[in-house]
Amino acid sequence: MPVPTQLRTVHGTIRDIATTAEVIAVPVRSGPEIDPFYADEVAGVFPLGAADLLAHEEAKGGPGELVGAPCRLGDGLTDLLLYGVGDGSPSALRRAGAAVARRGRGHANVAVAVPSGAGDEGLAAFAEGLLLASYDFRVGGPPKRPAAETITLLIEVERAAGAAVEHGAVVARAVAAARDLVNTPSLEKTPRWLAEQAGRLAADSGLTVRVRDEEELRAGGFGGIVAVGSGSARPPRLIELAYEPETGPADRHVVLVGKGITFDSGGLSLKPNASMQAMKTDMAGGAAVIGVMTALRALRVPVRVTGLIAAAENLPSGSAMRPGDVIRHYGGITSEVLNTDAEGRLVLADALAYADAELDPDVLVDVATLTGAAKVALGQRYAALYATEDALAAALLGAGAGAGEPLWRMPLTDDYRQALDSDVADLANAGRGGFRAGSIVAALFLREFTGRRAWAHLDIAGPARAGSDDAEVTRGGTGYGVRLLLRWLRP
Missing domain, CATH: 3.40.630.10 (Zn peptidases)
Incomplete structure (x- = not known):
């Protein structure tokens, strides 16, 4: 059976992808520090203060670390997920992607802001982690918490990331x-x-x-x-x-x-x-x-x-x-x-x-x-x-x-x-x-x-x-x- 999740890439803002997403994931570097590329926008959509939430949870921003809270975007509530990427190395991003995919189980659509500055190798590893952790195998009925049907990757406007994501997807399918x-x-x-x-x-x-x-x-x-x-x-x-x-x-x-x-x-x-x-x-x-x-x-x-x-x-x-x-x-x-x-x-x-x-x-x-x-x-x-x-x-x-x-x-x-x-x-x-x-x-x-x-x-x-x-x-x-x-x- 194929990996059940489909990856797609878009350029834009968090608000652009929030209308259909049930979970929005934003990267956090070691420290912790919200990725500067998204920090201002997160502050605008999460008035309680993402930095305060990280401090309250004693987060470190390590790879795969997760901190979540609901926020209101438009007419409904959306889960805001702050995910750690550590030093941003390919191995850290692979682990981070896997953690996001597991947290996204049970939701149809998950939107993920990709860490800014991630190179092609890191982006491919991130895609691998997302898809490999979405894998299911069962004989009989479906799993109780199926993997997300679609994961949308929010990419920096100037990035042409399709080839790197596809490389990671090809490896994950193999x-x-x-x-x-x-x-x-x-x-x-x-x-x-x-x-x-x-x-x-x-x-x-x-x-x-x-x-x-x-x-x-x-x-x-x-x-x-x-x-x-x-x-x-x-x-x-x-x-x-x-x-x-x-x-x-x-x-x-x-x-x-x-x-x-x-x-x-x-x-x-x-x-x-x-x-x-x-x-x-x-x-x-x-x-x-x-x-x-x-x-x-x-x-x-x-x-x-x-x-x-x-x-x-x-x-x-x-x-x-x-x-x-x-x-x-x-x-x-x-x-x-x-x-x-x-x-x-x-x-x-x-x-x-x-x-x-x-x-x-x-x-x-x-x-x-x-x-x-x-x-x-x-x-x-x-x-x-x-x-x-x-x-x-x-x-x-x-x-x-x-x-x-x-x-x-x-x-x-x-x-x-x-x-x-x-x-x-x-x-x-x-x-x-x-x-x-x-x-x-x-x-x-x-x-x-x-x-x-x-x-x-x-x-x-x-x-x-x-x-x-x-x-x-x-x-x-x-x-x-x-x-x-x-x-x-x-x-």
């Missing part, structure tokens, strides 16, 4: 597409369904798509994807999306690989019930890749990009893979299955090996809810980053910081490689020998399939899911990875 895929229950979300959704989004976004079914996967030697999906009556798929820039031949080819486990029971190494409850979201990496791909043409990304989503359902049955089985991956590397709940790396291995052998990428990046160890180490706001090149790591770290999706670089410790040794295969799929570095060992497993290419691995097990709303992040699937990868691809 995140919403990923969130929808993640939040859809697994009763509906089969590998085939995910492939169909990817095809629909590809058609809308000017992408080409190829989907390999279970027969093609088996014939093509994709042993990891086939093995993980073998326990389910709903067979696996490999989804391939391709984007070519319209500006001419690209000087770089990037392949994004996403884990697409549409439900993860753990297989025969069965998870406990509590650990299974969020496992409809175990394809969040694949959803992030699809979301990124949908925005490339609208953002005119100058890089050739291929997205691979390895989709399977990991269930126990008489035909499921067993601990002790040996899998032959695409390209011939074999792995011994020690734990069927370490399935994500098995499907990613096939996709990475295929990308290396057939697609000739300049850079490989995979995105996956891969290990609980990453969540234990970094919590729910940071993803773990592993990279074979310092320049690639630095670029992704910078993109994550700028996009509001932070990463923390972790070591690819060669001393831990022996944890993957197997007596009967090239690799074991789970660490042994007491190293206990679960996220690092998983990354080392994936590295074996990248052909010494420039490669980065994002373990998003923590930030891919949220237990509560927080600024632009919504409860459930967060769409983590879409914003940072789009920023990296289009600096």
Whole structure:
């Protein structure tokens, strides 16, 4: 489902937009200080004194801080909302926009005076926050407090802000597409369904798509994807999306690989019930890749990009893979299955090996809810980053910081490689020998399939899911990875 709120931009005064708005939001800088561009007008429409209200509430003007009171504009009462923007940085404006959108829920029309002097990056971040916090997903009836139908942005007269706002809206729609895929229950979300959704989004976004079914996967030697999906009556798929820039031949080819486990029971190494409850979201990496791909043409990304989503359902049955089985991956590397709940790396291995052998990428990046160890180490706001090149790591770290999706670089410790040794295969799929570095060992497993290419691995097990709303992040699937990868691809 799309983001329900529509953004529109106008030039004028607060009074010009007050006639139809149920909420009027005015920016407040740190201090607090009402944005000087609007201060005189606010004083005219709010005779009680906005400065006195801020002082009474002990406001500081921090990003996302809200102070509200009714005021009379024309024949009726309108909620005047003073919202903090902090230092006016893009990250502060993103948080401020999210706070305004949440406060505007339950109202049809919200008018927002945009902070004066906000640059294009800040304005795009502000639009992102407004739209991402307006996101809803429900199966059944509408939410009790639906998002505002329309948010009108009041822009300084001399500003041409449409392109910046549209940039933020494109990114927000891509995140919403990923969130929808993640939040859809697994009763509906089969590998085939995910492939169909990817095809629909590809058609809308000017992408080409190829989907390999279970027969093609088996014939093509994709042993990891086939093995993980073998326990389910709903067979696996490999989804391939391709984007070519319209500006001419690209000087770089990037392949994004996403884990697409549409439900993860753990297989025969069965998870406990509590650990299974969020496992409809175990394809969040694949959803992030699809979301990124949908925005490339609208953002005119100058890089050739291929997205691979390895989709399977990991269930126990008489035909499921067993601990002790040996899998032959695409390209011939074999792995011994020690734990069927370490399935994500098995499907990613096939996709990475295929990308290396057939697609000739300049850079490989995979995105996956891969290990609980990453969540234990970094919590729910940071993803773990592993990279074979310092320049690639630095670029992704910078993109994550700028996009509001932070990463923390972790070591690819060669001393831990022996944890993957197997007596009967090239690799074991789970660490042994007491190293206990679960996220690092998983990354080392994936590295074996990248052909010494420039490669980065994002373990998003923590930030891919949220237990509560927080600024632009919504409860459930967060769409983590879409914003940072789009920023990296289009600096």
